[in-house]
Amino acid sequence: MAEPGGLHLFTIPAHRAFADALVAGLMRDADSDRLALARGLVLLPNNRGVRAVTEAFVRASGGALLLPRLVALGDPEIGEAVGAALDPAGTEDDIPPPAVAPMRRRMILARMVSEERTRAGQPVDAAEAVRLAGDLARTLDHLLVEEVDPARLRAIDLAPELSDHWRRSLELFGLVLDRWPAELAAMGCTDAAVRRARLLDRLERQWRRRPPGGFVCAAGITDSAPAVARLLRCVSAMPNGQVVFAGLDTLMPREEWDALGPHDPDPVTGRRVRAIETHPQFHLKLMLDRMGVGRDEVAVWRASGGHDANAARGRAVANALAPADFTAKWTDLGPEDRRLAGVAVAELASPAEEAQAIALALREALETPGRTAALVTPDRALARRVAAHCRRWNIEVDDSAGRPLSILPPGTLLLALAEAAAQRFAPLALLALLKHPLVRSGAARLEWLDGVRALDRALRGPRPAAGLDAIAAHVAGRETLAAWWAQVQPMLAPLGDTFAEGPKSLSALALCLHEAADALCGGELWARQEGRAAADFLAAIEEAADAGPASVDPGSVPALLRTLLDEVAVRRRQGGSRLAIYGLIEARLQTADLMILGGLNEGTWPGTPAPDPWLAPRIRAELGLPGLERRIGIAAHDFGQALGAPHALVTRARRDAKSPALASRFWLRLEAMAGDRFERARTLEGWTRSLDDPGEHAPAERPAPSPSAELRPKAISVTEVDRLKADPYAFYARRVLGLGPIDPVDADPSAAWRGTAVHDILEAWWKEDRCAIDALRPRAIAMLADARTHPMMRALWQPRLMEAIDWIAAEVAEQAGDGRMVLSAEGRGEIAIAGVRLSGRYDRIDRTAGGALAIVDYKTGKPPSTKAVREGFSLQLGLLGLIAERGGFADVTGTAELFEYWSMGKARDAFGYIATPVDPTGKRDRIPAADFAALAAHNFTVAAGRWLTGNEAFTAKLVPEYAPYAEYDQLMRRDEWYGRD
Numbered sequence: 001m002a003e004p005g006g007l008h009l010f011t012i013p014a015h016r017a018f019a020d021a022l023v024a025g026l027m028r029d030a031d032s033d034r035l036a037l038a039r040g041l042v043l044l045p046n047n048r049g050v051r052a053v054t055e056a057f058v059r060a061s062g063g064a065l066l067l068p069r070l071v072a073l074g075d076p077e078i079g080e081a082v083g084a085a086l087d088p089a090g091t092e093d094d095i096p097p098p099a100v101a102p103m104r105r106r107m108i109l110a111r112m113v114s115e116e117r118t119r120a121g122q123p124v125d126a127a128e129a130v131r132l133a134g135d136l137a138r139t140l141d142h143l144l145v146e147e148v149d150p151a152r153l154r155a156i157d158l159a160p161e162l163s164d165h166w167r168r169s170l171e172l173f174g175l176v177l178d179r180w181p182a183e184l185a186a187m188g189c190t191d192a193a194v195r196r197a198r199l200l201d202r203l204e205r206q207w208r209r210r211p212p213g214g215f216v217c218a219a220g221i222t223d224s225a226p227a228v229a230r231l232l233r234c235v236s237a238m239p240n241g242q243v244v245f246a247g248l249d250t251l252m253p254r255e256e257w258d259a260l261g262p263h264d265p266d267p268v269t270g271r272r273v274r275a276i277e278t279h280p281q282f283h284l285k286l287m288l289d290r291m292g293v294g295r296d297e298v299a300v301w302r303a304s305g306g307h308d309a310n311a312a313r314g315r316a317v318a319n320a321l322a323p324a325d326f327t328a329k330w331t332d333l334g335p336e337d338r339r340l341a342g343v344a345v346a347e348l349a350s351p352a353e354e355a356q357a358i359a360l361a362l363r364e365a366l367e368t369p370g371r372t373a374a375l376v377t378p379d380r381a382l383a384r385r386v387a388a389h390c391r392r393w394n395i396e397v398d399d400s401a402g403r404p405l406s407i408l409p410p411g412t413l414l415l416a417l418a419e420a421a422a423q424r425f426a427p428l429a430l431l432a433l434l435k436h437p438l439v440r441s442g443a444a445r446l447e448w449l450d451g452v453r454a455l456d457r458a459l460r461g462p463r464p465a466a467g468l469d470a471i472a473a474h475v476a477g478r479e480t481l482a483a484w485w486a487q488v489q490p491m492l493a494p495l496g497d498t499f500a501e502g503p504k505s506l507s508a509l510a511l512c513l514h515e516a517a518d519a520l521c522g523g524e525l526w527a528r529q530e531g532r533a534a535a536d537f538l539a540a541i542e543e544a545a546d547a548g549p550a551s552v553d554p555g556s557v558p559a560l561l562r563t564l565l566d567e568v569a570v571r572r573r574q575g576g577s578r579l580a581i582y583g584l585i586e587a588r589l590q591t592a593d594l595m596i597l598g599g600l601n602e603g604t605w606p607g608t609p610a611p612d613p614w615l616a617p618r619i620r621a622e623l624g625l626p627g628l629e630r631r632i633g634i635a636a637h638d639f640g641q642a643l644g645a646p647h648a649l650v651t652r653a654r655r656d657a658k659s660p661a662l663a664s665r666f667w668l669r670l671e672a673m674a675g676d677r678f679e680r681a682r683t684l685e686g687w688t689r690s691l692d693d694p695g696e697h698a699p700a701e702r703p704a705p706s707p708s709a710e711l712r713p714k715a716i717s718v719t720e721v722d723r724l725k726a727d728p729y730a731f732y733a734r735r736v737l738g739l740g741p742i743d744p745v746d747a748d749p750s751a752a753w754r755g756t757a758v759h760d761i762l763e764a765w766w767k768e769d770r771c772a773i774d775a776l777r778p779r780a781i782a783m784l785a786d787a788r789t790h791p792m793m794r795a796l797w798q799p800r801l802m803e804a805i806d807w808i809a810a811e812v813a814e815q816a817g818d819g820r821m822v823l824s825a826e827g828r829g830e831i832a833i834a835g836v837r838l839s840g841r842y843d844r845i846d847r848t849a850g851g852a853l854a855i856v857d858y859k860t861g862k863p864p865s866t867k868a869v870r871e872g873f874s875l876q877l878g879l880l881g882l883i884a885e886r887g888g889f890a891d892v893t894g895t896a897e898l899f900e901y902w903s904m905g906k907a908r909d910a911f912g913y914i915a916t917p918v919d920p921t922g923k924r925d926r927i928p929a930a931d932f933a934a935l936a937a938h939n940f941t942v943a944a945g946r947w948l949t950g951n952e953a954f955t956a957k958l959v960p961e962y963a964p965y966a967e968y969d970q971l972m973r974r975d976e977w978y979g980r981d
Helices: 018-030 047-061 102-119 126-145 164-187 192-209 226-237 254-259 282-291 311-320 324-332 351-366 380-391 409-422 427-434 445-458 468-474 479-500 506-526 528-547 554-565 617-623 630-642 665-677 682-691 718-726 728-735 751-769 773-785 791-817 866-870 876-885 929-948
Strands: 009-012 041-044 069-072 216-219 241-246 343-348 373-376 579-582 594-597 647-653 715-717 821-833 836-847 853-859 896-907 910-915
Touching: 009 018, 018 047, 018 216, 018 241, 041 047, 047 069, 102 126, 102 164, 102 528, 126 164, 126 192, 126 554, 192 226, 216 226, 226 241, 226 282, 254 324, 282 630, 311 630, 311 665, 324 665, 343 351, 343 665, 343 682, 351 373, 351 380, 351 579, 351 594, 351 647, 351 682, 380 579, 409 427, 409 479, 409 506, 409 528, 409 554, 427 445, 445 479, 468 479, 479 506, 479 554, 506 528, 506 554, 528 554, 594 630, 647 665, 715 718, 718 728, 718 836, 718 876, 718 929, 751 773, 751 791, 751 821, 751 836, 751 853, 773 791, 791 896, 791 910, 821 876, 821 929, 836 876, 836 929, 853 876, 876 896, 876 929, 896 929
Parallel strands: 009 241, 041 069, 041 216, 216 241, 343 647, 373 579, 373 594, 594 647, 715 836, 853 896
Antiparallel strands: 821 836, 836 853, 896 910
């Protein structure tokens, strides 16, 4: 320890294992008196630090040991944790009121934000109010932690310099702050940050009057809040006190240290030179300034740890992270000041490849007896990927930073419930809920899934009407499914009713979600750590909801829940594994033989500072609040500390999920300073690429199956002939293999679906109205008004549809005046030809004034081109005429002379026109109408002889320009061979 009367300030350099070195020094001070440790108190930054020091004591003791009291200053229960250190005779007046519960505080702030925004004419829904309340709470905490009086906001006059957005935000922030103290007083509570500061000040006063009998050591604390600085100053001045910093650079040149700031204001202008908050030493310098001590009063800690690295590397890292104005010294550095021995870097192609490389490095470390390794990354997605890769080898590595409840099963179930109810049980949301793994888990799961799969098949295509009753009506014709749904619907009915009745209180909505979750999942939902976290989350919302916004639109509940669930981290209890995954906060005070620093891309490490939506940067500077970029400096300090391990691996991916990624500024600084000493982990990069390398690329050949004659279809419809000729493989897949595509769930109204809807109208117009002119438009209006009609179709297609429908009615009436009458509509027939059965369904057949037949096909889009007909495709009308002429359609006889497409598409300025692939007169460059049926028969006979009664192979995409459909492209592995010839 330092001499009596001096300050006891120490630092443990980054190249030493902090926790092990700290424990070694404390045990050396205790010497043979092991009870001296038990009488001591160690103040640490967070609970993860408490665990790290505990494990270091276990490693150092080699047996039983009475530990000192380990207290995390970041623990919400800090008062209870240090309570035994206080004078029990202290007055009750010193004890601050309890802290307001975080969820209640969030809800009160959300209510106030909502009310004030409504008064200002800028109303927000509950989800946005809760999000803004979270940002407001963080900004308020910044003020409270830095002990900035909110009243100072009124004294700042920057309105002319601020945009309208910032002025409105500042005014609203002031209004909320004016109301907040009254809310706290009514509850008899205080803010957690204020309570923590008062407790620390109370502790500091007690220790000044009467220092504790045992030692007090504050170790690894980086929080530079004034209350923390005052306490650390008190500890350092106590006879048995000592403050130990993590990675304070005592060798940094004086001019660089002074340049960091914070700087005094200019005596003339009053302006301050901007501090270099992005430097890794800034927050430590600020701490020393607030403690009122100089860097030269800090000594190097006297003991070493078990994972110490080379001190030269620490100097090289410090040089690499020097302030920008001093990086010119890199050109003058000697080799010993650039040396990064023990540090390797790996640059991978993608995040997936980076995760695989890290997992390989962890596995390699595990195969060395006694070797420890840890991944440190702020990228939670990368951490989850690495853990998943390790599970391939049955290696469980828990992420100590935890995972948000929103991605864990209980959280996703609550979100699925809210989404389904908010969307009135639309198919996708409903099926996502019913298929959730927690729903009916256990013995009843298989039977439940049978019902869900049947419902999935029933909901293919455009969605039915909204609501549970509409689902019941949609499945009414399926007896087994309808019976299953009758059991499911009562479980969801209370939820549907509550969400369908308009704005409700948040407590009512949360209670309804709770009950529906219980009905679907039972106790399995609340089991395990994540289940208990979900139960606590819902209980907190139900308890605090009365303080929140008065009413909540059910449609905003999913977004509200996601905002809050994202902020709940669930951490699993870790065992004694030699591998670990840490977030940046959890990695502080941690060391391993191999530290892997992953995700070294700009925007990830360091992360992009989150903007403060309430206070403009200039306002924050005037108030003395930390700049938004201070987190970059802390991230840099974390980076430098992690590089102090005996061996370090630094990784990045050259691109993220969307675009090329920029290397982190920390990576670039190391690379620029180290030059050719920037060692690449070439072996690891090669292993990563080789792991999934197939060795040889052998693309598939164009498929051309040739089944035997007895397996080839002997029946075909006129609509399949083009597919048979243009893409024989697609015909083979559908008719021989029996593989038919199914519609997606909740599909958008496609052209085929629109065509079916129009055909249904025109079929009913014939069968029930016998093409009465005045009956067609009402039928179209009734179809559009049906609740099952897709909203997109109703909104976007209705105008053109009604115009086209009116055109059809007018055209039929006009032709009737010329002696042309509708003979039949929506009929079906077949004939035998070329050894197969040819079937077809016509839209309409008319009898002309001359007694001939007119074959009509309705099109909602563009009809086939004349070019396609000349090349032997799009012969559907001719084949229908052939069937009609050969008596294949009941009650239809005669010779086909007219072949017409009645298109509902746009022609010039109107919707609806008639097109024909033939020329009735035989004078134009088209097929004569009299020859069309015979030509179609010839083409069909040739095709049937090749593929149906012959032995020609069903070659994929034989005529690609007439094979536009892609249902079987993946089956035929089209992308592997298409275009290679």
